[in-house]
Amino acid sequence: MAVLLKGKPVVKAMGETLRCRIAELQDAGVQPTLAIVRVGDRPDDLSYERTAMKRAASLGVAVKPYVLDAQVPQDMLMSTLHSINYDKTVHGCLMFRPLPAHIDEATMCDMLAPEKDIDGISSASLSAVFTDSKVGFPPATAQACISILDHYGIPIEGKHVVVIGRSLVIGKPVAMMLLARNASVTVCHSRTENLPDITHRADIVICAAGRARAFGSEYFRAGQAVLDVGINFDDAGELCGDVDFEAVEPVVGFITPVPGGVGTVTTSVTMAHVVQAAEALR
Amino acid sequence: MAVLLKGKPVVKAMGETLRCRIAELQDAGVQPTLAIVRVGDRPDDLSYERTAMKRAASLGVAVKPYVLDAQVPQDMLMSTLHSINYDKTVHGCLMFRPLPAHIDEATMCDMLAPEKDIDGISSASLSAVFTDSKVGFPPATAQACISILDHYGIPIEGKHVVVIGRSLVIGKPVAMMLLARNASVTVCHSRTENLPDITHRADIVICAAGRARAFGSEYFRAGQAVLDVGINFDDAGELCGDVDFEAVEPVVGFITPVPGGVGTVTTSVTMAHVVQAAEALR
Numbered sequence: 001m002a003v004l005l006k007g008k009p010v011v012k013a014m015g016e017t018l019r020c021r022i023a024e025l026q027d028a029g030v031q032p033t034l035a036i037v038r039v040g041d042r043p044d045d046l047s048y049e050r051t052a053m054k055r056a057a058s059l060g061v062a063v064k065p066y067v068l069d070a071q072v073p074q075d076m077l078m079s080t081l082h083s084i085n086y087d088k089t090v091h092g093c094l095m096f097r098p099l100p101a102h103i104d105e106a107t108m109c110d111m112l113a114p115e116k117d118i119d120g121i122s123s124a125s126l127s128a129v130f131t132d133s134k135v136g137f138p139p140a141t142a143q144a145c146i147s148i149l150d151h152y153g154i155p156i157e158g159k160h161v162v163v164i165g166r167s168l169v170i171g172k173p174v175a176m177m178l179l180a181r182n183a184s185v186t187v188c189h190s191r192t193e194n195l196p197d198i199t200h201r202a203d204i205v206i207c208a209a210g211r212a213r214a215f216g217s218e219y220f221r222a223g224q225a226v227l228d229v230g231i232n233f234d235d236a237g238e239l240c241g242d243v244d245f246e247a248v249e250p251v252v253g254f255i256t257p258v259p260g261g262v263g264t265v266t267t268s269v270t271m272a273h274v275v276q277a278a279e280a281l282r
Numbered sequence: 283m284a285v286l287l288k289g290k291p292v293v294k295a296m297g298e299t300l301r302c303r304i305a306e307l308q309d310a311g312v313q314p315t316l317a318i319v320r321v322g323d324r325p326d327d328l329s330y331e332r333t334a335m336k337r338a339a340s341l342g343v344a345v346k347p348y349v350l351d352a353q354v355p356q357d358m359l360m361s362t363l364h365s366i367n368y369d370k371t372v373h374g375c376l377m378f379r380p381l382p383a384h385i386d387e388a389t390m391c392d393m394l395a396p397e398k399d400i401d402g403i404s405s406a407s408l409s410a411v412f413t414d415s416k417v418g419f420p421p422a423t424a425q426a427c428i429s430i431l432d433h434y435g436i437p438i439e440g441k442h443v444v445v446i447g448r449s450l451v452i453g454k455p456v457a458m459m460l461l462a463r464n465a466s467v468t469v470c471h472s473r474t475e476n477l478p479d480i481t482h483r484a485d486i487v488i489c490a491a492g493r494a495r496a497f498g499s500e501y502f503r504a505g506q507a508v509l510d511v512g513i514n515f516d517d518a519g520e521l522c523g524d525v526d527f528e529a530v531e532p533v534v535g536f537i538t539p540v541p542g543g544v545g546t547v548t549t550s551v552t553m554a555h556v557v558q559a560a561e562a563l564r
Contacts (some may be wrong), residue, residue, distance in 0.1 A: 106415075127409030130458075131450055133388075158475040160468075166461055168413055176412075179448055179469055184480060186442075186468035187461055193440040198466060201483065 002249050003152070005227070005256040007264025010151040014268045015059060021275050022060045025282075032278040033062040034118070034271070035084045037095040039077065039103070040070030045096040052094065055267045061274055064090060074103050078111060085113040091281065092118035092274035115280065118273035120173065129173045132180045137273045142174035144265040145206055145227050146181070154204065154225050154254060157182040162199050164188045164215070164242070165208030170229055174206060195219065207242040217247040225254040229262050284531050285434070287509070287538040289546025292433040296550045297341060303557050304342045307564075314560040315344040316400070316553070317366045319377040321359065321385070322352030327378040334376065337549045343556055346372060356385050360393060367395040373563065374400035374556035397562065400555035402455065411455045414462045419555045424456035426547035427488055427509050428463070436486065436507050436536060439464040444481050446470045446497070446524070447490030452511055456488060477501065489524035499529040507536040511544050 114124040114136035125136030165171035199219045212232035230242030241258030396406040396418035407418030447453035481501045494514035512524030523540030
């Protein structure tokens with residue numbers, strides 16, 4: 001039986017600290033504010049937006065929603081981002097992706113001022129994650145993985161972490177962040193040969209492949225910590241992670257559930273970044 | 283007995299292709315030109331400069347040296363870089379580092395226009411290595427490792443590469459470049475626990491720790507390819523790599539000598555980047 005690395009206690013602990021920091025900001029006349037930019041009405045975006053707004057309300061972060069039509073001309077999205085960059089009452093911006101196909105997503109991400117890029121989507125933020133410098137913010141999901149490990153006291157320094165997945169949203173950034181914390185880090189992916197051999201050697205495995213229940217017990221061993229970043233739906237339409245939880249949970253030492261694991265913490269990290277951005281302006 | 287991955291045959295093969303490309307540029311009235319920026323007279327820089335100038339001359343790349351006093355005010359170095367950026371007759375710029383302590387090195391590196399940053403020192407180039415996009419150039423030493431593997435037909439895709447060292451000059455960039463070539467990549471460093479266990483699992487090991495003969499036979503096994511990026515001097519003042527060559531060469535399948543290995547190829551990569559930069563302007 002593994003120890004469950006549930007997200008809720010992490011969210012609760014983060015919330016306590018954040019409420020104090022938000023109160024201090026408000027006392028100084030600063031209302032931490034998050035701009036949410038949504039283009040169109042994708043169900044994923046709407047669901048994420050609801051979660052974010054609920055979390056923001058519970059903490060005392062204000063939200064300014066910018067909802068644009070799915071057919072919006074790119075110029076208009078650019079103007080929106082531009083106005084967010086220059087709006088001194090907005091401290092952070094969350095822009096849902098993927099953007100519609102007619103919009104150049106990379107250019108839009110780079111439009112965002114790094115100091116408001118609280119989900120680490122601009123080249124400036126990503127470059128800073130790579131070079132370990134203090135520009136912008138790391139992607140919230142990557143930070144959520146680190147926050148969970150830290151909350152549960154799972155050591156990182158000197159340990160071997162295997163990350164499955166090499167996206168810029170999670171795989172590569174979390175690898176660089178763990179490296180900065182003195183872990184030895186292996187990045188694997190769909191082309192990796194003998195993946196179970198590699199994951200077996202790890203102290204910590206981060207699964208971010210985006211494939212429903214793709215990793216069964218043959219990938220893991222006793223004592224490991226497993227972080228499941230996957231948010232997938234199986235053939236029955238049930239929400240599940242990248243890990244076959246039923247099979248793996250009895251084998252390993254620590255595991256995040258899906259739902260209720262990494263995803264739960266991501267929204268709190270987003271809010272923490274907004275607060276940090278607001279504090280940086282004081 | 284390992285197959286020696288000597289740099290010379292790689293340099294020769296690159297030279298043949300480069301001479302054709304340079305001739306084509308010259309026929310079109312373009313003389314590929316490298317600016318070399320040296321601040322002060324550090325022996326390392328002088329030695330590197332001599333090697334670069336010799337290689338440039340042998341290929342037909344012109345060199346414009348910019349030699350500044352070790353006490354040069356930062357503003358003057360900035361003006362120099364600015365003028366290089368705007369000089370249409372210069373296609374690439376090599377600036378020796380470390381710069382003197384009174385100069386903000388990171389800012390100077392970022393001054394350089396990415397399209398002339400043929401040694402991948404600017405944030406823009408490094409960010410592109412991280413995000414696998416086509417801006418600037420990767421660091422020449424990192425590219426030299428890949429060129430050697432390719433020249434000798436050592437497969438990268440699907441293979442497990444262990445990189446020892448996490449600098450922005452070689453460790454992190456080469457890790458990202460190998461990942462883009464579908465290798466599974468582990469980055470290790472001075473804080474790594476059980477390093478020999480990790481290196482033993484690799485198909486390819488890249489040693490870039492900067493410690494003279496630090497890695498003996500206990501780190502390696504039969505069949506591996508070992509790339510030694512180290513350029514160190516031992517207690518006797520003899521040039522040596524990070525690998526204890528005498529001990530390791532009988533064990534592994536392939537190994538680069540020092541001198542005569544990766545370093546030999548780096549200068550050719552620099553010239554290849556200058557030619558590529560000149561071609562991009564046509």
